[in-house]
Amino acid sequence: MHPYRTHTCGALRADHVGEQVRLSGWVHRKRDHGQLLFLDLRDDEGLTQAVIDVSSPIFSEVERIRVESVVCVTGQCVRRDPETVNKKLPTGEIEVRVEQFDVLSAANQVPLQVNSDEDAGEEVRLRHRYLDLRRERMHANLQLRSDVIFSLRQRMVEQGFREHQTPILTASSPEGARDYLVPSRLHPGKFYALPQAPQMFKQLLMVAGFDKYFQIAPCFRDEASRADRSPGEFYQLDFEMSFVTQDDVFNAIEPVLAGVFQEFGGGRAVDAPPFRRIPYDEAMLKYGSDKPDLRNPIEIADVSEAFRGSGFGIFAKAVDKGSVVRAVPAPGAGSRPRSFFDKFNNWAQKQGKAGLGYIIFAEDGTAKGPIAKNLEDTRLQQITDAAGLKAGDGVFFVCDKPSEAATFAGTVRTEVANELELIAPDCYRFCWVVDFPMYELDEETGELAFSHNPFSMPQGGMEALETQDPLTIKASQYDIVCNGIELSSGAIRNHLPEVMYKAFGIVGYAPEEVDRRFSGLINALKYGAPPHGGCAPGIDRMIMLLADEPNIREVIPFPMTQRAEDLMMGAPADVPEDRLKELHLKLSLPKKKAQPTQSGGQGGEQPGAAASGQDTTATSG
Secondary structure (H helix, E strand, O other), X not given: OOOOOOOOOOOOOHHHOOOEEEEEEEEEEEEEOOOEEEEEEEEOOEEEEEEEEOOOOOHHHHHHOOOOOEEEEEEEEEEOOHHHOOOOOOOOOEEEEEEEEEEEEOOOOXXXXXXXXXXXXXXXXXXXXXXXXXXXXXXXXXXXXXXXXXXXXXXXXXXXXXXXXXXXXXXXXXXXXXXXXXXXXXXXXXXXXXXXXXXXXXXXXXHOOOOEEEEEEEEEEOOXXXXXXXOEEEEEEEEEEEOOOHHHHHHHHHHHHHHHHHHHOOOOEEOOOOOEEEEHHHHHHHOOOOOOOOOOOOOOEXXXXXXXXXXXXXXXXXXXXXXXXXXXXXXXXXXXXXHHHHHHHHHHHHOOOOOOEEEEEOXXXXXXXXXXXXXXXXXXXXXXXXXXXXXXXXXXXXXXXXXXXXXXXXXXXXXXXXXXXXXXXXEEOXXXXXXXXXXEEOOOOOOEEEOOXXXXXXXXXXXXXXXXXXXXXXXXXXEEEEOOEEEEEEEEEOOOHHHHHHHHHHOOOOHHHHHHHOHHHHHHHOOOOOXXXXXXXXXXXXXXXXXXXXXXHHHOOOOOOOOOOEOOOOEOOOOOHHHHHHOOEEEEOOOOOOOOOOOOOOOOOOXXXXXXXXXXXXXXX
């Protein structure tokens, strides 16, 4: 007999009754019934009940063992009494009578309950992540993660993609998020950077003549945490293709995503390819977001003209000065009491807005509310036609400058749908957002800047760059969105050096600056580059959706805290002085923040390095 086990804790069934078996695992739970002691034994595959009688000479040894100790149990597999069968467990028809009991590793008192979903708090969970991952939900999430990644690999290979690894130590990128830097010992004063994404390298693979590349790629960004973003590192299904159009990229990845969500979505409905395509401008108008949640049926409408020159002076004057009015329908809310609409007005004020105007359309078709009293019937009809309203509906209005109105109307849309319970359950709704603007005006400087990805091919190529107003140029860029979560950005790349120089020149980069900052890519493009494009869906976000988790931390094995700290391993950590000297570094630590007084000092982090989660800065010495 094997020294540790003949079966896993999820393997035994009624067919094994009468066999002498050996199981090893963790003591999940103990139940003392006086004359009998029951142990639930757990391993990676499942749970099996073991039982020992008080008359056994090893009863006291079994009784003393703490939960989460690792033990080995040997005994006979027996059938449970009919009234004790546990139909919720695959092993629920049998149990093991303990004849031999060996403690492989005794556990101390655990700081969190492994056999329950009680939340022990972020600090305890992450400091003892190895215990947290033993819990059933977390264990299942990590198993799901492994299975999804395996499935993604298979599906990409079946489409003719080959997996290639790109460097982890590379050059710092002047664009995008903040890099993690690694000092060079052999080159004093110089730094490597951990890649924010394999962007440059996967394009260089296309230049090198590889037709279809993919990688389960680690990416590193020194940015703030949020529910769908983990600080530090994340993983993406990175892929690139040569001699392709946007349609080819979509046709390659859509069946992969749809297949994975069908395979692991637990029976929830999944949009079938081809996924809906929504131009960026339409997305911002109808949904108030470039990552629309299509489970929400509400569509926003522009009703600015209905208020231009109207008797509702607040909106009329604002429209004359360049503001717009967005209508957010509230289907079926016309029968709600006045307090329903007042609650939304108060909510808007808490969001820092002046309020939230509304009209109530009663079942008899009459329009009620302060705004309705100041509009003629023809204007009311304009609003109902534009917003698709009917008797018994309500509608809210957002009046502001175009970008602010779009964003807040999107927030209202979500809030209204949640309040009215309109979000479709048990489904995954995909869409592509396409035709992003190539350029935008920087809010602080008022100067032109790239809107999204500077290495995308402008629609219309060189001709568009030379003849169009830059703010009207669209990029060959696209985002894939599922249930309001952006899974990935992608693009057809700018593979022509002369077009790249021109695109960067519009935002003030001289050719020499492009050569200096992007030498690896721009030089490669000068030796013949195929038209190419790709995408990189985020694996962590996919699994978060599939596991129905609200926070990405729940599907990552060893995430950092919101302050980018690894409490378990003690990172980031101080470095000994001799190691700093070896790396030619001297520390320039920020001054300690003064403690607030009792009379009203405010908390929060200092601006600069401390505000970004960095406790020190380093200079070359």
